Amino acid sequence: MSNDDLAGLSLAAFDQMVDATAGFRSRPGQRDMAQEIASTLSGVTLGDHGEPHKSIAVIQAGTGVGKSAAYLATTVALALARKTRVVISTATVALQEQLMTKDLPALAAVLETPFVFALAKGRGRYVCKFKLERLAGPGGDELSDELFGVDEDTPPPRAAFAAQLQGVDSEERRFKLYDTLASALAQGKWDGDRDKLAEQPDARDWSAVAAERHSCTARHCPRFRDCSYYLARTQLAEANVIVANHDLVLASLGMNALPELEKCLVVFDEGHHLPAVALDQFSSSMELSSLRWLDKLPKILLEVSEKINRVPEQDVNTLAQQLKTALLDVGRIAMDLLQSGGSGYDGTQRFKNGVLPSVLLDPMTLIQGHARGLSSVLEALGAELKRRAKEDPALALSSSLLYAKLGPLAPKLSSVLATSAMLLAHEPQPLAKWLKSDTSSGLVFMSAHACPIVPGALLQQSLWRQVRGAVITSATLTSCGSFDFFLQEAGLDNDATVSTLEVASPFNYAAQGRLIVVETAADPKNVEAYTRELVAELLLDLSQIEHGALALFTSRVQMKAAVDALSPTLQDVVLVQGQLPRTRLLAMHQARVESGRPSVIFGLQSFGEGLDLPGRLCETVLIAKLPFSPPSDPVEEARSEWLKSVGRDPFSELVVPAAGIRLLQWTGRAIRTEDDVATVICYDRRLLTMGFGRRMLQGLPAYAVLRRSGGVLRAM
Template sequence: MSLSTTPSALEGAPLPSPSIQLPAAVPAHASEQGIDPDQLEAARIRLELLYGEVAADWPGFIARPGQYQMMQACLLTFLSAKAPEDEVRTGSHLAQLEAGTGTGKTVAYCLAAIVASEVLKKTVIVSTATVALQEQLFQKDLPRLAEIIPDLRYDILKGRARYVCESRLEGVINDVAQDGLLTGELFQDSFGDARRQAAGIVRDRTQAMRWFKSSAKKLNSGTWDGDIDSLAQPPDPQDWRQVQANAHACNGGQCEHFRNCAFFKARRQAASATLQVANHALVLATLQTDSSLIDAGNTLFVFDEAHHLPGIAAEQFSYRARLGTSSKLLTSLRTVALRHGKALPASTRPDPVAFAQLVTGCTDKLAMLERYWQDAQLVSADQPVHRFAQGRIPEALVLECQELATLIRAIASVVSSIAAALKEPDESKSPTQREEQTHAGVELGVYLSRLGTLDKLLSAWATHDRVPWAKWIEWAEDGAGSAPDAWLCASPMTAAQVLSKNLWNKVSAAVCTSATLTACGSFDFFDRLSGMNRFPERRSLVVDSPFDYATQGELRIAPMTHSPKSPGFSDELCDKLPGLLREHPHGQLVLFTSRRQMQACHAALPQDLLDQVLVQGVRSRTELLREHGRRVKAGERSIIFGLQSFGEGIDLPGRLCEHVVIDKLPFTPPSSPVEEALAEWLSGQGRDPFAELSVPRAGMKLAQWAGRGVRTVTDRAVITVCDTRLVTMRYGQAILAGLPAFPLVRSAPT
């Protein structure tokens, strides 16, 4: 409950007597305002019952105060759920909850969500950032809960591309020509495809056909469910692209394989589940479309590993397209659309001359854009990126992009009408003719997808908002002999606006959680990047860790004489590291901020330590961790040298990790056009990008890295940071405030 603080409300009011005890303000995370009291009481009774059953039946379960506190905060958030028609959303339906390792946050948010789902009759989606956590939830945690809660129905949501399309698989085997957009260069948006083609790596056709036929046999016999993740061995990416399900190459219920379609079977099964496990990218991508897969307004969301959400969202709401490829697309589309349009009645058939003029107008303007970047020499193999300062493209291009977007929308309107007409069942045609017509409609659907991306991209290029988008051109390298080409790119500088509009204002309720959601001891960084700061009544809570960091470990500052900015730092680190490693007899993890530094330290190790080191990248992550475990179990010293990806998501309890060494504070200078644009914009506003971006980002990463040391209540670990700036610089104190509360030990340089 809030009190009015306007002058008219307080003017002339008597001051309270010192003897009167005013009620303490209720923290936002515990607010019950707006929640139906009867629903709350019923939910709390049910939650206490389930929590007791979990405590009694879950193997090794330990009830923790932090877990209970988090569970109650989740329940209040979910019971503050908004209806789709609710326009007033001040944030009580949103929560950001940090719960460190060992808290048991999965049980906390799952139980609260299950109870709220029962009371409110809403679906629950638990979204993760990584496949590892998604699989842990689906294969380990939820089956355990289902044993305790027999009525619990759960399933997993995956993107369409994780499933095979039986129609496309059949077409490949029968050597039916697949449309060029789905298998050729017009559909390849990833750099990986381009690099692979440039290197001349081409899949052997005989070997590929063997895999196609084997997969079809397994599919038909029921020994494979069509899910790529259930295959014993992952297929070659080129093979999978030819047969994976694709929204724009799907004819839905009119397809002869619809009843047994792997994708739709999975969707139908998931639709009946109370709790569905998804991932951030899928949720965000779905909310951008008219898909009925997720009804955000009637769904309770949990975003675990939520610190990844802003970055994933920024990628999802970015647009990119190749100029040369787009010209080829339009040229091909003119032929394809007019050919298929001939099958339509004369009254609905598009005017071929008018349509050809539209396409020519587009290709002419695209050619103008190509000449622009080539004549200005904006990008090349030696200078692969050109970013437009302040997100402003030259004025001469603004009008061209506006007109081009208008032309593309006109073309899309014509193509859409043709595709819709072709997909209409026509019993007067033979089965073969109907199948050909359906395939034609699907083919045009793929073109429409690409036209939509072009429209959004060019519209973004032609717009300059108060908070501008990052806009840049990238060199497209396709190998020797290829004509030079470039990508046009646009991205929001942060995901705050798009998350606020497309997620927080649409969801019924959402809980964001992570072991490291704060940075430098504050939610401010996540608030700004996620857009949650636009909701004043959002719930925020940091749950105390069950670990006693004061007795379970130490944070040591290595006795370095050089700062990382000093030329002598690398040599000194190489010299000091062996002594640091010899102090500990079992498992150790050394985290480096650069591959070059890791390689230098590895090369400088004496032979006895060199034999004990496992380096990231030499073998797979799974094999490396398995070998590390074998060595430690055998009583040997085992040391992992890893980069930033090993600082998160690795669980090495007990002797597997008694010592974590961090070479330096994980500052990452703006390395992408989007990060550069954001830093530039903040500077232009009189703000400090280093303080607002670099420091909190480094603080969040360092907290994650330091968290590798203590994973259970019985662990003991030493965290050694070889960067004296953590204790000598003012920003170091801010970073320290966000680290686990280890005792700080600083040795004098030797």
């Protein structure tokens, strides 16, 4: 079949879906998007080829376009015709649920060729039946509790100490959970997927029974044939369409957990998250204060060695003690640095230009050497246990138990090895390196961190080299009216295989909405004076709210100032992020509005994206300040520092475009359907008075823009 035939076939599938779906309205922009995808992907070369043809479509689809319908119909039809598969990657669980429960079933109902779709999850989302069997039952298995028990070094949840004061026995709770899980599995009421539990277990309790790569002998495990994770993998192998998330896609590169990307079509929805996910994926950290695992490490290594009649090549007792001493030394130095820098027991200390202080070089070098020695012993034991389980089935059970005993130690040792290497590295493009102290759990937890600063280079090397045909889409890929910032962040700038398309929203923003910019007397840089004036203006606007509204703040301090100023009447109207679980807060907001009462949500950045509050649920969006990133973010600080060192302007090149995307997301909470009418109020006058503000304004929908000064509205 020719490329033109394939493109025509995939576009016909889109038209078929539109015609066959009751109540579905075709939108010109949506079909433009489908046509772009069809022409982009029809000619890509999949599989082994000396000079493959690659093509990537970057498509911004405004709110209301219906982007999932456009890419699903076209890519699935193409994949079926080419006898390949589609991987759809998202950033949020909400979109995954929409695809799995609504969009894909709707497409399957109208396409002539049947197809199978499945949701891919990380291994840790499934229970390990082998571990669970040894922890469930009367009192559990003491040996197994030692093998698979809760990680004592993990910071406890904030409510843990309160629960202890109320007499809640954590051990009793844990084993009750394990018995309940084992019973549900035995009765066929549960398939081992954590997300299908009615109540989510405590993360530390779950970690003891989670299926993890480091503690899994795979096909050599006695429970391999009915392993929850591998049964799910089997379903993935049979699926034509696989829904995953960005984290899993990047983490699975080269791991065979997902289809090879050069052999399938890929869609990255919510694609604006890819750069941040890449930075997180390739960062590393290690604990400096919670080191009880190092007391267990030599004992476990020696016990396992004795069980299999093997003598460790290293003196593990000495190495573990030396590693712990060096880590504690770094922890003490870190605390001194944090306190001398004024951070106290909570805060971060970033190292300028990615250069460690000389006082840290020797202990960090020792850490790397000791960790490397211990890691070599652990890896040798793991390899020997896998060999024994493979060659002698009679040893499979005992080998799996011993391998699982090593499992929890492997990622900790790996983190120490990777983090120390990154902290000691010297590259032309420096890494962000910092120390952190956190007391949110009630105890002081010290940690050291390192992270690359340019996501584009990471994505070029790890992802785009493998991808042959892809669609990257989102409602917010442009910043200040251009794709340039996203393409640079995603590692796709100056790439001849990349095409871009901006599909406008079908909404009439000029008629449906207005953007009011309040001209405060105080300069937003004068934080104290600006916050006072902002709060006064905000309170006046809140008193006028008749139905639903969303107020977005750039910092907790700013939000707290507004909360503290609320009158008793407004206190009954406002719901504050963090005071209730998100789902409960949104449900309460909806109930209030539907009963005819006013309701306002106060939120931070995470509420500025992904909230869908159509109609009366959000008739007003109140933006306290232009959403620049906090100046204390160590990765952005390090990147800005590096850009300055090479003669570039980080504010214009990095800070403004990033804030422009966030502002587009925040204003996007206002109008969600073709029938909505809404007002956006921004209290930051710089949106109109400064050049960078006007750049951001260019990237927003075509609202009717008004100025407000002294309570008087004036048209632009």
